[in-house]
Each structure stands twice: as C-alpha cells, then as structure tokens.
Amino acid sequence: MPRKTTPAIERLNSKLVEVPAPPGSTIQSPCKIFGGGKFHNGYGAIQVDQKKVKAHRLAYEDEKGPIPPGQYIRHKCGNRACCNVNHMELGTQDENFYDCIAEGNQIFAKPHHVLFKVLKCLDDGKTIQEIADDLRIDCEEVESLSEFWDYFGAEFGYRQEILAPFGKAGKDQLHQWLDERLVENRQAYNGAVVLCNEMSQPQPHSQAAS
Known part of the structure; x- marks a missing residue:
C-alpha cells in the first residue's frame, strides 16, 4: 500500500515560526519564518511534486490563488524567509528588484555588486541584452x-x-x-517618471471669466 504523503502546504505550515518583523520595517505583525531548507538567496525551499519551490510563493498561492504572469511577490517586511501572506504584495520585476536594493538583499548581496557586475560585463564586450539576460534585469537598467x-x-x-x-x-x-548613491539615483528616477506621467495627463481647460 503506497505511503500517504502530507500535502506540501501542511508541511510548510508545520515549519513556520513567528518572529518580530525586522527593525525599521513598517510592518507591525510578526513574520512567519520558514524553518526548513533555504535556497542560496535566502528564500525558503520546499519540495512539491519532486521539485523544490519557494515556500513563500506556495503560501501566497494557497491563500490568494495563482500569481499572474509577469508579477512577482514583494516582501513588505523585507524578510525573504517570511511566509506571512499579509506581508506580501504583487509587483513588477523592477519593483521587486529595487525593494531588494533598498534592503541590501539583491542576489549579488549589495547594490554596488550589481553595478560592478554590469561594468565587468561591458568591459568584456557583452551586449546590453546579454548582460540583462545574465543578471535578470532589463536593458534599461x-x-x-x-x-x-x-x-x-x-x-x-x-x-x-x-x-x-x-x-x-x-x-x-x-x-x-x-x-546610497545608487538608491538615491533610483528614487530620483522614479520621481521624475511620476512627474512626467502627471504632466502628460490632459489638463482641464479653465473657463474664462465672464
């Protein structure tokens, strides 16, 4: 008789430990940290159908449903191992990338590592597209x-x-x-984009005084 396997979400929930949100976080409720194995970048790793998946994505999809194509989960608490769905929101790849930069959690550990990697690739003669593909960022970045x-x-x-x-x-x-200059540069860029978008919106015509 085949052995009964425990559903992945039950195994995930059994490994969650509540801890306070990181200092400086805007989140007040506790994080639910996955106490099992981790991927090299700090995300929880759990086995599903003979494949390792990110624990926080499993938690999110179990409660909220499938993650739409092109969307990424952003940890509002800044804690990658957290599986508290209330600490997650969907966003674009760029938004997720800059969340990581602001928190110092980017895949290369720090923002300047990304910069140096880009500069090294440019010196090696790689194209903008090749660098973007290698580093999983877009060409504009x-x-x-x-x-x-x-x-x-x-x-x-x-x-x-x-x-x-x-x-x-x-x-x-x-x-x-x-x-700090890298983060400030991104914040200034984002602010300029918002301002340009606002200025490009049609403005209501003021009526001349009668």
Missing part, C-alpha cells in the same frame, strides 16, 4: 547603471584613493556611500 557610473565613477575613484589607507573599514565606507 543596464543602461541606467552605465550612465550612473559615467556620472559618479570619477568621484568613486577619488574617494577610493582617500579611503584606501583605512583597509576594510575604508572599503566598507566607500561601498556604503556608493550603495
């Missing part, structure tokens, strides 16, 4: 990071020279400065 470096590269070199005598502490300070 590759171009944006390249333009960012054209603007900030010289100042980065100057700061690197000044901080070099301080060893690892100086290097950490340098990378923190660069990460």
Whole structure:
C-alpha cells in the first residue's frame, strides 16, 4: 500500500515560526519564518511534486490563488524567509528588484555588486541584452547603471584613493556611500517618471471669466 504523503502546504505550515518583523520595517505583525531548507538567496525551499519551490510563493498561492504572469511577490517586511501572506504584495520585476536594493538583499548581496557586475560585463564586450539576460534585469537598467557610473565613477575613484589607507573599514565606507548613491539615483528616477506621467495627463481647460 503506497505511503500517504502530507500535502506540501501542511508541511510548510508545520515549519513556520513567528518572529518580530525586522527593525525599521513598517510592518507591525510578526513574520512567519520558514524553518526548513533555504535556497542560496535566502528564500525558503520546499519540495512539491519532486521539485523544490519557494515556500513563500506556495503560501501566497494557497491563500490568494495563482500569481499572474509577469508579477512577482514583494516582501513588505523585507524578510525573504517570511511566509506571512499579509506581508506580501504583487509587483513588477523592477519593483521587486529595487525593494531588494533598498534592503541590501539583491542576489549579488549589495547594490554596488550589481553595478560592478554590469561594468565587468561591458568591459568584456557583452551586449546590453546579454548582460540583462545574465543578471535578470532589463536593458534599461543596464543602461541606467552605465550612465550612473559615467556620472559618479570619477568621484568613486577619488574617494577610493582617500579611503584606501583605512583597509576594510575604508572599503566598507566607500561601498556604503556608493550603495546610497545608487538608491538615491533610483528614487530620483522614479520621481521624475511620476512627474512626467502627471504632466502628460490632459489638463482641464479653465473657463474664462465672464
């Protein structure tokens, strides 16, 4: 007689542990951390039909239904191992990417790692499309990071020279400065896009005074 298997969602729920949301998070309710295995990037990994899937996606789809094509789950708490569906919302790949940058959780660990990877690929002669495919970002983002470096590269070199005598502490300070500029640059870009969109909307014509 075949052995009865426990449904994946039950196995997932049995491994959840409640912990406070990370400091600085806007979320007040506790995170539900998956205590099983993890993928290399910190997401919970659970076996479903002989295939490992992300635990938080399983939790979301069990409660909310299928995730629409082109949509990604954004952790509002910033905790990748969290499976509390109330801490999740859907968004685009770009929104998810910049959530990760703001939290320092991007696949390359820090925002400047993404930048350096793009610059290395450009030096190697790769095309914009090849880099975008390799790093799982879009072509516009590759171009944006390249333009960012054209603007900030010289100042980065100057700061690197000044901080070099301080060893690892100086290097950490340098990378923190660069990460902050990267996030500020994205926020400014997003703000400009919103402003342009608002200005492009038809404005009601004011009626002349009679």
